[in-house]
Amino acid sequence: MRRVLVLGGTAWLGREIARKASSSGAEVSCFARGRSGAVPEGVRFIRADRSAPGAYDRLDGEWDEVIELSYEPDLVESALHALAHRARHWTLISTVSVYRRNDEPGADEMAELVDPTDLTEYADAKVAAERATTARVCEKLLIVRPGLIAGPGDPSDRFGYWMARLSRGGRALVPAATGRFVQAIDVDDLAAWIVTAGHNRVVGTVNAVGQSHSLAGFLSEATDIVGFTGRFATIDDARLLAQDVRYWSGPRSLPLWLPLSDSGFATRSNAAFLAAGGAIRPLGETISRVLDDEMVRGLDRPRRAGLTLDEEIEILGLAG
Numbered sequence: 001m002r003r004v005l006v007l008g009g010t011a012w013l014g015r016e017i018a019r020k021a022s023s024s025g026a027e028v029s030c031f032a033r034g035r036s037g038a039v040p041e042g043v044r045f046i047r048a049d050r051s052a053p054g055a056y057d058r059l060d061g062e063w064d065e066v067i068e069l070s071y072e073p074d075l076v077e078s079a080l081h082a083l084a085h086r087a088r089h090w091t092l093i094s095t096v097s098v099y100r101r102n103d104e105p106g107a108d109e110m111a112e113l114v115d116p117t118d119l120t121e122y123a124d125a126k127v128a129a130e131r132a133t134t135a136r137v138c139e140k141l142l143i144v145r146p147g148l149i150a151g152p153g154d155p156s157d158r159f160g161y162w163m164a165r166l167s168r169g170g171r172a173l174v175p176a177a178t179g180r181f182v183q184a185i186d187v188d189d190l191a192a193w194i195v196t197a198g199h200n201r202v203v204g205t206v207n208a209v210g211q212s213h214s215l216a217g218f219l220s221e222a223t224d225i226v227g228f229t230g231r232f233a234t235i236d237d238a239r240l241l242a243q244d245v246r247y248w249s250g251p252r253s254l255p256l257w258l259p260l261s262d263s264g265f266a267t268r269s270n271a272a273f274l275a276a277g278g279a280i281r282p283l284g285e286t287i288s289r290v291l292d293d294e295m296v297r298g299l300d301r302p303r304r305a306g307l308t309l310d311e312e313i314e315i316l317g318l319a320g
Helices: 012-023 073-086 122-140 158-168 187-199 215-226 237-242 260-266 271-275 283-297 309-319
Strands: 003-007 027-032 044-047 065-068 090-093 141-146 148-150 171-175 181-186 204-208 212-214 231-235 246-248 253-255
Touching: 003 012, 003 073, 012 027, 012 065, 012 187, 065 073, 065 187, 073 122, 090 122, 090 187, 122 141, 141 187, 148 158, 148 187, 158 215, 158 253, 158 283, 171 253, 171 309, 181 187, 181 215, 181 260, 181 283, 187 204, 204 271, 212 215, 215 283, 231 309
Parallel strands: 003 027, 003 065, 027 044, 065 090, 090 141, 141 204, 148 181, 171 231, 246 253
Antiparallel strands: 181 212
């Protein structure tokens, strides 16, 4: 039986990868502290602190596939030291945040990377992880660089914010949409491809990103699916920034809103992903899946990204 080791596997994407690998018939083990949640049914959980001496001693035998989700240098390098010689294929989950520039629409995997000078920064640490892994397992390595991931269970709340907000109706604050884009990949599509690519021993570097849609088109499709009957209040960038509204994610943000100078972030080439067998479901299907999930999780629950109702009312009031 095919043996798959997920270094992680209890958080969102890792859990979906473990689930897909198990459903494909593989014997799957997740090696993690387990603080982010439980592993899927049928998956073996090995609780471990990967930073502790001898942490990998409990992992025996050969592995058909090792999937690394961490970007912490010590964890990445210790795993390579312990397992590189026992893995037939290695997948490193990186990110499109490794690219130095976000102003190049259609940029592919050859675009210039950031210089990893500060490994406390996410992008820098991911570049360092890519370099360390390439140095050890280059001939059997797949580097996956996802963009925005969307789907049920998303802990970031970026994509789901809009389904929840439109579901509440009323006057909804939106940014100016001209020149802005949304490029999301469904977590199920991403996880399924990672498992298949590992099984087929795909190597190289791949931007795992969805199709690019205009922000206006995204909002229009979400409006239709949600059944939004309110109206949009469009506020320009200068007024949003003056009222301390933040780009992209986090508290007091407008999720998916990026500076116009960063329009290339959501228009990257996915040609390599499609050529490697990647599948991308229609945007509306992901919107519907996320809407259903938001209804279950609660429209008014605390969120990691977006404006609270009070913040939106305040900003709309000040904008007039």
